[in-house]
Amino acid sequence: MIVLRHPARAVRIADALRAAALSVFALPLTETELPGDVDAVLKGLTALARGEYRWLVVTSGNTVQALDAIGRAHTAGLAAAAGGTRVAAVGSATARLLEDAGVAVDLVPGDATSAGLLRAIGRGHERILLPQADLAPDDLRAGLTGLGWRVERIEAYRTVPYPAHPSRRVPGVVQDGVPPPLLVPVDVVGLATAGVQPAVVFTAPSTVQQFRERLAAGPLAFHPVAIGPTTAAALRGQGWEPGATATGPTPSAIRAAVLEAFGTEPVTLPSGRPVSGSTAPPAGPAPEPPPEPTSAPTSAPTSAPTSAPTSAPTSAPTSAPPIGDQP
Structure with a gap:
């Protein structure tokens, strides 16, 4: 599953999801x-x-x-x-x-x-x-x-849009712990090509628009999870019904929403323009499916990868905001 936040900002969410035997990745799309x-x-x-x-x-x-x-x-x-x-x-x-x-x-x-x-x-x-x-x-x-x-x-x-200009970036809070591996948009398209249908946690309304703009190449089937009602409304504004909406912006509530969303039909993003910021061609041979996690719950897709794609950097930012249903 994928959290739309930088790894350093998604540690607490990732810990809760890993406790449910889910493979967790982070995809930052916005910054402050x-x-x-x-x-x-x-x-x-x-x-x-x-x-x-x-x-x-x-x-x-x-x-x-x-x-x-x-x-x-x-x-x-x-x-x-x-x-x-x-x-x-x-x-x-x-x-x-x-x-x-x-x-x-x-x-x-x-x-x-x-x-x-x-x-x-x-x-x-x-x-x-x-x-x-x-x-x-x-x-x-x-x-x-x-x-x-x-x-x-x-x-x-x-x-x-991520990344912010270094001279204007607002410093934030880096969460303690082990961050999830970092993805870039082209990695998500590659996973989709391999047949993965991840749950995607949308952490703010702004991430909904950025997700569509950067991943319009598709086709991408995913289970949208909203961190709160404002973000859920933004998803519906794009025509995507949330598989679940967290009852609060807490790791435990987000975990419950993710597990619920895996029991729903995925949303499909139609094909469109190439992935923003990617130099990869829009079409080509499908990658080999990533390895299956050994302890994934039956409600989750079993094709979720257990490690980050090699094209994704792993460095953490100097700042990170907390959990919240934020713009």
Whole structure:
């Protein structure tokens, strides 16, 4: 099975899946860059430090990393700016990163979605700072405004095709442990040619679009797994019904969704243009099928490879965001 994240960012997911005797690979398709207007972020952090907001609402770990990096590069980190403001976090992973950055978290809704936060935060009339990705949907801002809050949304970071430019890449968190082997798009097409029908964990809506754009050569049959409802909606927007949607962005929930998805019919990606970034010809002799894992569960395809293709590099990046249903 394939996780659409860099190996260093997929260690916890891979550990959970390997515990179910699955062969796990990582395919990074997106990365995080600094926002287009860093000054707007600095202005928001300055106002935050002055106590001008009732709430700071943080919806992803990428946001934590971006705000803290921008703040430290110019004045002080996120903890110094958020000291006197109530902080709400969407998801336990986001809350942990905030606490690791020295920020006390006041609200973590049990339902780690925009709807869950709206129910938890209730009505109000004061100012809220809402830093989000450039690709984040507008539902949370609109929902908070509908509850009476005065919301200032700023672009905290940009999601770009992998790899990001080194000078603009946002530093992140590298997960401890053994990372899964790294694939590139042409490897996935090669596996499909050999008859492998992998489960693919889509970790954000942006990975859905990148997957289609980079793997349009097909034909590719796969079992799509969504990390959350926002990503599931993006899959359906492409005409791909998720085989399963994780009940939460946790390794155990993702493992359960993957095993469920293997019991469904795969989605087929039609043939199209050559694989993006690949110098391999679009057609040619089919590779030999990779070896079968010795302990794969009966619900999983038995043709999943046990080692990374030789064309895939194995080096890890210097940064990595946490698990989340992020843009």
